[in-house]
Amino acid sequence: MKKNYAITLLFLLGFLASMPLYAQQTIQGKVTAQEDGNPLPGVSIVIQGTSIGTVTDLDGNYSISVPGSESVLVYSFIGYTTQRKIVGNTSEINIALTEDVSQLGEVVVTALGITRDERSIGYATQEVTGENLTYTKEQNVLGSLSGKVAGVQVTGSSGASMGGTQKIKIRGVNSISGGGEPLMVVDGTPISNSNFSGSSGQDYGNLGQDINPEDIETINVLKGPAASALYGIRGQYGVIMITTKKGKKGSDVKVELSSAVFVDKVANLMPYQNLYGGGSSQTWRTLPNGDKYVDMSVDESWGPKMDGTLARHVMSFYAQDPTYGQLTPFIAHPDNIKDYYQTGTNVNNGVTITGGGANSNFRVSLNDTRIQGVEPNTSLKRNNVGLGLGVDLTDKLRITTNINYAANKGRRPGQGSEDGSRYLGQWFQRSLDMNRLKDYKYDDGTFLHWNLRRPSTSTGEVSNFNPLYWANPYFLAYENYSDDNRDRFFGDVGVSYQILPELKVSAFVRSDTYTQNINSRASFGGTGVSGYSIGKYQNTEMNYELLAQYNKVWNKLSLDANVGGNLYDRNYSYLSMATVGGLTSPGFYNIDASIDRPETNSYQQNKQIKSAYAMVSLGYNNTYFVDASLRNDNSSTLPVDNNSYWYPSISASWVFSELIRSQTMTLGKLRLSYAQAGSDLSPYSTTSFFDVGTNYSTTNTLTVPDNLNNPNIKPSFAHSYEAGVDFKFYEGRVGLSFTYYNQRNENQILNLDVSGTSGYGSATINAGEIVNKGLELAITATPFRLDDFNWDISFNLSRNRNEVVELYPGIDVYQYGSTTYSSTSSYLNSYVGKPFGSLVGQAYQRDEATGKILLGSNNMPLYTDATHDFGTVLPDFTGGFQNVLNYRNFQLAAMIDFQAGGQFFSRSKMLAVRTGLDPVSAATNDKGMNVRDPLEDGGGVKVEGISAETGEEVTAYVDAKAYYGVVGRRIYEDWLYDASFIRLREVSLGYNFNKGQYARLPVENVRVALVGRNLAMLFQNAPKGINPAELSTGSQAIGWYESGQLPSVRSFGFNLNVTF
């Protein structure tokens, strides 16, 4: 706030300065940095309204002749707030410039960590400050970007996943294969954001989450090739540039403690019917003695009415059970699924110590996070240690280092339709009492399961207590769990030498290394064989980097030139093993316990990229800027004789507000850019090899792989054009940024699905072209800026249009994925001439003239084959809306993110209906009868349509189970949902106590806050219980079908920050 007033004041002074000039005088002085008092070389000093200027020397000294005492000197330097000073009658003006990183949009960190004045940049940038990311203690930095940056779509996963995947797409889908994740860079060090999850099972999350959010100063998203061109082959899909907090030279040691406690609750469960219980028929099954029993062999709820009838429940067949042989009432357990979940907790503690001596600065941070999940027996523990150091060895030679360590230890729930407890909403009995299942183990070690084979019709006893289809969910949680842990180091050591005031050379060694361990167990007494598997995955990525930077200002002309080189070297390896044929003895989980020859795999991979690059930025009069860059990449994964490619970019910006000099418009800028970026492919894709097949006795077999490698592959190219305008009005109280982009990605490297009759399922080829065009709008506003009340709004909206322009000759479809249930498949296909990602599956057959559904002879709806195109899954608009209100020491912040359009297929909903769990399967029809009542009594589901045979209109009632058996298995049209949503993602209410106001405060500052995360879905078209914002399923790049999604989690917590 204060800063804005200062700027306002300076502007007023600026206007005074445009008055006539009188006499000539010489001003001398020194410019230093406010923070550490060090002299600032290379600061530009210009007499306002003229082109006369100079720069400070190595010691920060300057001297300039001015026309008179009314002259205004403008002191500007990249990374610092510009200051203006009226000359007056003095001959010496010493200026201390303040560093400017907090004031949004003035200085941004661009590719390779080069700090630039925002006005000089010819492409869209949008920066998010760390404070904005940590209001709610979101653990995954990518998740906290959701809704905060125009053009960036974050697809999350449920909080129940324990650190599950957050996926980020910049400016639409730029790869026909659906992939295309941006590069993550922390303080110049590229870090891995890969993922060990499959599309179902445990979601181990994206590895980028190892960065401690508390350490983040700013995140700048380089959205397009123009911004990321200096990253060449690695930057085609954009870059997430993260800059961490640093200590300041010459500052006191400051200690900051932060503590947060959250409570997590399952929210948004699907509704279920509570009229009919487990079974496949409303007729009771009976034991030889005439007792009724609940059919434990059926995992559906098409059974008898839950009217309190006395019956044998599954537990009563266990001789160890207190209810053995007893009849108990058959009643609904409306909350049986909800009862499975528990209250989760999330405790986060952190300490940071910052400070600096005369020639050094440091920051150390420690963080400890412990999460207990809402799913029983799930947890995540994470520790982060961060160290940032900078030392000036001489006044020219500086060494810096950033070291980050993260340790993760997780026990996570599975996801997907058939993993862990995920079947509860899909295959279950409404009559089961979850609280009875909780004690899943009897004293003698026998496991209690609910889904068993039926009792003998002669003895009335169950003879096989192994679960039939589904094991007790508690058994799965406590016996069949999977554990994982990861140790990770990343960071850099750098040295820089200021050869001249204008010329700096620096060299860095950067490393990102981790070891990921995953093991999982399957106990005796469940479905299938017991087993154990273990995997160890290790990755080391080294980057050796050299950069020379030259900055010079000659009067009106400024030059910023960079030349550099980089060697990237990645070594990845793993060992994985799994038992085969079961374990030799219960409770001994080891590969040694494998009954048959265990499955073992060892793997190693090496990849190198050698790069050289140069960038030149020219500025004139702080008004006109042109940037050009060129990068050359040699990738070891490309064919040897064809592995060197050039990636150019050019951009320009025009700060027209310098010419217009409007009182209201603080900044007006027009920008244009064009760039090419590329991407290579994974190693070993250019030469052929064989896969190792199953060993038969002593015969080793080999087989031709299903993918055909390609010795002639070329890198893919992205061509991007971008144009935009940025405005700031009323001293920055209103900001507006508008961008149009057109990105054409061609010659894509695809593993294209081909007809298997060619002998291969897919082939690595260069093919295809995909175009994204879009608009991005970002608005910031401060509607109120009063002494003790301030209200900041930021809003962004983006729209992306996508088209697959071309595929491979003779092939018009790219299949991204498919899913099959009960021999019925659905696909995510991309067709030439249409947007990426059409949902394809079986639809209703319809009468051409009327569009009405065609019915078969039994009045059941008829359906097409699985080739009906339901349209793209991509959204029309995405965006976010953030409000921060400060009233005296209170601060209220709220974040909304939203998406309009897009769609997905929900297998959970389909199965809930098909298995009689969903209320629609027990609804009341228009005759006032339950759809499950016999047809002759007025029951049945009403179907209306046209008879395919006669062409006549038909209105009929059909058996509910049979009807949903068809619709819930064969007709995907009914299970597609709009993915639009408006979500209240974060709310925090804080209060600040500081020494200035509370003199008796024993510490510098105390901030307390109440925080809510994922508070409410304000709007969604998809049915309750299914979260269109959490479609991320593990490593799937595109969330297009929901199947056994983990329930959404709502979190409330308390935050405490203390600064000493």
Next chain:
Amino acid sequence: MIVSALLLAGCNNFDDDININPNKPGQASGTQLIANAMLSLPGLSSSPQGEFMSQYLSETQYVNASLYPQSSTSFYGWYQGPLMNLETVLNAEQLSSLEGPVANQLAVAKILKSYYIWNLTDRWGDIPYTEALKGLANFTPAYDTQEFIYTDLFKVLDEAAAQIVAGNISNDIIYEGDMVKWAKLANTIQMLMALRLSEVNPALGREKFTEAMQAGVLESNDDNLVFRHLEDANNQNYWYGQVNVQEREWWAISSTLMDKMKSVSDPRLKIYANPNRTDGEYTGLVFGETEDIDTEKYALLGDAIHAQDAPVQLVTYAQVLFAQAEAAKLGWIAGDDTSAEEHYNLAIEASMEQWGADTSGLEEFMMQPGIAYNPAAAIEQIATQRWVHLFMHGYEGWAEYRRTGYPDNMVAPGGAEVPNRQIYIETEQFNNTENYNEAVQRQFGGSESLYGNVWWDVN
């Protein structure tokens, strides 16, 4: 500075082998590829879908697949798996004679390829053949007519048998390298294929049949094409995985089969099935029954059928004998009813032996009305007994049913008749559009279903 030196050192030079996959073998020997192709053989038989097509087994749980839904079935696995391995051997520039004579390696690859292709065309109809398996050279192979495929396979099998020389090949997990058996198999496959043409082109069928017979076919059950599973989870019987490991009681012996076996006290029944668990009877389950099935009440798969190392019998001596019996009856070969009866009796005996049935009462069994050879009902008897013999080899039982129309007690669950073919995978409509459309147009006039007839199935 070190870094800059490093960078300048080698701009586009990497280690020569940096992009060579160190995790996979770059070379494969012919017999290793052939052995892998052999691992897929049981898949030609071990499939619930095949059992439903031939109505050997009834579904007991979530009855759906046995109701003949109009859904597609993929043949890609066969092309990408065994066929591509065999094609690689056939096109290899060089094969190692250390693994046995190269001619023999090629002969075995041809025989196996033909056998797979024959199975595929019988199931789907026209399929990609001449243009298939070409990789990059053709991602959209055209469909060959079944007629052409049959004609060509006769040729290829002849070539294969003719090129066999003395000398075993290694890694042969089927015949342990015995090339004499491979030659017999090549002829036997031709013989069975020839019989398939009994309706559509009897003249050609007869010619090929007699040629094959003269060339020498299987002479005992020892010559059978059989895949021997091992007591090892990596090489175990499919049904062991289903019935023993997953404890699935999803399949009961169908009434269709039970009716043909129980009334004549067929000794094979004790091998095929376990008695029900309520009264110890062999009770069949009506095929296509959907409601309220208590598995306890029905005869489920016999222990021997779902043993971990249960063998999968694919081309058998009994089939040869049944074929000869039928050929004699049809007048394709000499001997008329006398020969037909003799072969029919031998066929049943060979089947009993193959299945390990108790043959102490065999004579009595053979004398029963309905079983004893009856010239007036010979074709039906031969076909029905062959169908009983082919138990668990569902697709072959189904093919013979489509050709002969026997057994006579197949049912139509929910009105759905036994299909005449399988539907092409939808992916072909996306990735091989023109050729798919052409094949469907050519065979079925534009739209396909389970009920289009394949070429040889003319009635």
